Amino acid sequence: MSDSHPRGSVAWAGHGIRVARAAxxxxxxxxxxxxLALIEALGPEEALALIESTVDSDATVEREVTEVxxxxxxxxxxxxxEALTRWRxxxxxxxxxxxxxTVRRFGxxxxxxEDDGWPQALHDLELGAPIALWRRGTRTLFPEQSRCIAVVGSRDCTSYGANVTAEIATSLVQRNFTVVSGGAYGIDAHAHRGALAVASGASALMAGGSPSLPLTKRESEAQPPTVAVMAGGVDRFYPSGNDELLHTITEQGMVLAEVxxxxxxxxxxxxxxxxxIAALCQATVVVEARWRSGALNTAHHAATLSRMVGAVPGSVYSANSAGCHRLLKEGAAVCVTDAADIAELAGSIGEHLVDEPTGDDALYDGLGTQDLLLLDALPLRTATTVDKLCVVAGLSAQTVLSGLGRLEVMGLAxxxxxxxxxxIW
Amino acid sequence: MSDSHPRGSVAWAGHGIRVARAAxxxxxxxxxxxxLALIEALGPEEALALIESTVDSDATVEREVTEVxxxxxxxxxxxxxEALTRWRxxxxxxxxxxxxxTVRRFGxxxxxxEDDGWPQALHDLELGAPIALWRRGTRTLFPEQSRCIAVVGSRDCTSYGANVTAEIATSLVQRNFTVVSGGAYGIDAHAHRGALAVASGASALMAGGSPSLPLTKRESEAQPPTVAVMAGGVDRFYPSGNDELLHTITEQGMVLAEVxxxxxxxxxxxxxxxxxIAALCQATVVVEARWRSGALNTAHHAATLSRMVGAVPGSVYSANSAGCHRLLKEGAAVCVTDAADIAELAGSIGEHLVDEPTGDDALYDGLGTQDLLLLDALPLRTATTVDKLCVVAGLSAQTVLSGLGRLEVMGLAxxxxxxxxxxIW
Incomplete structure (x- = not known):
């Protein structure tokens, strides 16, 4: 094997699927x-062995990869x-x-x-699914897609975006959802913090307190309040200003990366x-985003995967809401204003009904046209006769009389x- | 005729269609x-004659009205x-x-x-079209539906709603649209004012200045900047606090009512x-509305008539935007943030293109995946070799070399x- 592996010091193919995928x-x-097509065609170990070998061409492999x-x-x-010259x-x-x-040392x-715990939602990425996921944190099981909501947005959020994000994230965790985000500054950080605020109580979060370790199996397999999916390795937290936040996530949730x-x-x-992020979650919500923003990229991934996309509206004067409004204008997102909307968006229809705020007009909602005409005709101060009401309301005496009966029962006349x-009430 | 008309002092049927419709x-x-079915079946004069008569039943008329x-x-x-006892x-x-x-005295x-100037858009109301429209103001021709935008909203608007409304209305008039609204406090008033601000220049509006009358035929038939459609008569301005505004509208635009x-x-x-309002306009835009609001009623009328409906987003914390967000959530409205969006909504597609704000990321939009990988791999300070770039970027030497050529041309490398x-720029 060493003959066919001139560059590295050790040939890793043959050390098992996990090691092969890690490599x-x-x-x-x-x-x-x-x-990914090579791995699909040959399996991880064979694919790694081919890269580690000195073989430069193989018609069978070439054809299989082309087919995949x-x-x-x-x-x-x-x-x-050409591909081999990229990898080698x-x-x-x-x-x-x-x-x-290294990651084991980090817990x-x-x-x-091949693991039972592999998030099934990633199969929707088909060939684009990651080779593996590097995991860090006390929680070992990634939750089912139906319980995961991505809350994403711009790094330079406004205080409006920060508030909305924190409230949404807290409320989503209270509704047993896991808040998935990217660990960045701005909306991402507020989403993670809002989610952690429920899990730990504000005091533990503020004090940076750590739960006593090790957790029991049941504890470690509990649904994490939040998961950060990183663009870099799970051992180096980026951005560094979120170092403490990301450490807290590892204590109470999970940090993932495919690199x-x-x-x-x-x-x-x-x-x-x-x-x-888009693939792992049932719905992706953009809280604030500029006209061009990475968060829109996540939203488009979600739409491509037929995941639901929500956008939070904001002031038309806020550049930080322009991306959200863009999604709404393009019909790429549904308007969401709170966690209840998002829960509904996530598809648990009937389980999470939108509470309709009640307004002053509710009293009149049940009235038919003729009763509405009659109500309009009724004087506020001095009482009037049925004949006069007929003229003012433009209704027959019979209609006025029966209508007055109904309005009286409703306490309106x-x-x-x-x-x-x-x-008058 | 007087025998068959015991109540009124004069029988008006026979005085012509205009008088009959007025009555x-x-x-x-x-x-x-x-x-309306009676008028459709018999014509206005015959319908009025029947009501003015003492006839209480007529099998033929009954059948015709039932059919209509x-x-x-x-x-x-x-x-x-029963209907006759309502009208008589x-x-x-x-x-x-x-x-x-009276209205002639008001100009x-x-x-x-039956008039040439009857707004054709009202035919979409079918049987529900008004009997006639009472008009007041220096402008005599109601514009084509395609040039009319309804801008409506709640009476108790916020300063945010006021600003957005004024800007939208002004910009719509500058784009040769007529702003139609209901003459109420709040959003309606700001819509009318915003529209008048273009027509007259701010000075005439502020001074309450009146154009010299009478206008030429061409002037009077010019497109009005704004039209107020009232729920009461055109002789009594409601609410009284908008009296001056409504007078200004009569000087530079038009006030309409079906009563x-x-x-x-x-x-x-x-x-x-x-x-x-909904029927007269190509699109209806709700700027601010509470969860229950008359403006939503206008929006639903517009939707029923297959007119476009726009809603302006706002803070999720503002009760005055809750109705707009409701329309967006229900898919009943399109998100609009400025007059350009509304012009596009009004269907002049291509004529009014949304200007896409440009962002920092625009520079990279044209890059393919491999060039993006290469750009990421290029060091900012100390120059590096092609071999090193191959490792960092995960690209073959050939790809790196051709990519560097492209990035160099684009000024990125x-x-x-x-x-x-x-x-670095």
Whole structure:
């Protein structure tokens, strides 16, 4: 094997599927379709072995990968030889066992598609599903898609966006949803904090208090209030200003990434990370976003995956709401103003009904046209006769009499010795 | 004739269609479907003659009215005799010639369906179209539906709603639209004022200045900047606090009502007035409305008539935006944030394109995945080699080289003696 592996110090193929997938997450960028097709065609270990070998072309493999790509809608690719020259320079950097040890030391692990705990929602990404997910935090089970809501938005949020986000996140957790976001500044951070505020009570969060470890199996498998899906490795929290927040998430929730420990976030990885957030969640809600914003990218991923998308409206003068309004204008999102709307959006129809605020006019809602005409005709101060009411309301005497009876029962009209008047409450 | 007309002092049937319709607007409440069916079946003069007579039943008329109502979707009605007892008590009040003289003195008139100037858009109300429209103001021609936008909302608007309304109305008039509203406090008043601000220049409006009368025919037939459709008579401005505003509208625009002079607005008449506003306009825009609001009634009328409905978003904390958000949530309205959106909504697609605000990210929009990966990999400070870029970006040497060429052309990468780095602007 060493002959066929001139660059790296150890050949990792043959160390098992988990190790192979761990290694492949370092060799391939997220959503590297030819790479994912190679893994699909050969399996993770064979795929890694091929990359570790000196073989530059293989007609059978080439054909299989081409077929997998074609089935996924990719008709053209640059071929196996070219792809191998992309992956092989990174062989010198792979150390999957060290990476696995690193996350284990953090109390984390690697979730692979072969695991029972693999989020089934990721299958909707089809060939674009991640090779594996690096996990960190006390919670070990990613919740079912139906219980996950992505709450995302711009980094430079307004105080309006911060407030709405915090309230929505808190209320979603109270409704047994997990709030998924990207761990960034702004809306993301407020979403995570709002979710944590329920889980721990404000005091533990403020004090940065840590629950006593280790948790029981039942505790560790409890639904996390919040999950941060990172564009870089789970060992290096980005941005550094959210370091404490992200540590709190590991204590009470979960941090995930498809890139291995030590990986820096890049623009490309942020965009691909967004597809994971969208895929993992039943609905994606954009609280604030500029006309162009990464959050819109997440929303579009969600729409592509036939997930529900919600947008929170705001002032037409706020550039930070322009992206949300854009989604609404384009029909790409549904207008949501609170957690109840979002719960409804997440599809639990009937379980979470929108509470209709009541207004002053509610009293008149049940009235028919003729009773409404009659009510309008009834004087407020001095009582009037049925004949006069007929003229004013434009109704027959019979209609007026029966209508007065109904209005009296409803407490809207009263009969005095001198005639009828409106009853004021 | 006097035998068959015991109540009123004069029998008005036989004085022509205009006089008959003028009289009928006083006998029948707006959208009195049996009454409108009677007019449809017999014509205005015959219908009025029947009401003025002592005839209490007529099998032929009864059958014809029933047929007209059935064709309009009304399967049951209380019959001719009952309807006559509704209309006849008001015969003592009719004085159509006096009413016509009154509005003529105000420089107004009566627009009837038989006139060339009858708004064709009202035909969409089918049987529910008004009997006639009482008009007041220097402008005599109601504009085509395609040039009319209804801007409506709650009476107790916020300063946010006031600002948005004024800006939208001004900008709509600048785009050659007529702003139609209901002359009420709040959003309605700001809509009218915003529209007048363009027509007259701010100075004339502030000074309450009146244009020199009479206008030429061409001037009087010019498109009015704004039209107020009232729930009461055009001779009594309601609410009284808007008296000066409504007078200004008569000087530079038009005031309309389907009820005759001297009529008070009632709840029922407000609701029916809303159907006129909706029917007259290409699109109805709700700027601010509470969860229950008359403006939503206008919006629903518009939707029923297959007119476009727009809603302006606002803070989720503002009760005055809750009705707008309700329309958006229910899919009953399109999100609009400015006059350009509304112009687009009004259907002149292509004529009024939404200007897409440009953002920082625009620079990268054209980049393919591989160039984006490469851009992410390029160092900001110290130049790096192509080999190193292959490892960092996960791209083949060939792809890196061609990508660097493209990025260099775009001004995003620069070549130094020591290698390549990102170019910062």
């Amino acid at each position: 492949l997450t370092r060799l391939m960028e997220p959503a590297d379709m030819p790479g 790509l074609a089935a996924a809608g990719t008709r053209r690719w640059s071929g196996l030889a 320079p990174r062989l010198v950097d792979i150390a999957p066992q060290r990476d696995l040890d 984390g692990g690697l979730i692979i598609p 291995p420990p030590g990986t820096n976030p890049t623009r490309y990885r942020f965009l691909q990370r967004n597809r994971l 009263e009969r005095l010795a001198s005639g009828w008047k409106r009853r | 009928l607007t006083r006998l029948m409440e707006p959208a009195d479907m049996p009454g 109502l059935a064709a309009a979707g009304t399967r049951r009605w209380s019959g001719l005799a 008590p008001r015969l003592v009040d009719i004085a159509p010639q006096r009413d016509l003289d 107004g008139g009566l627009i009837i369906p 005759p002079p001297g009529t008070n607005p009632t709840r029922y008449r407000f609701l029916q007035r809303n159907r006129l 620069e070549r130094l003696a020591s290698g390549w780095k990102r170019r």
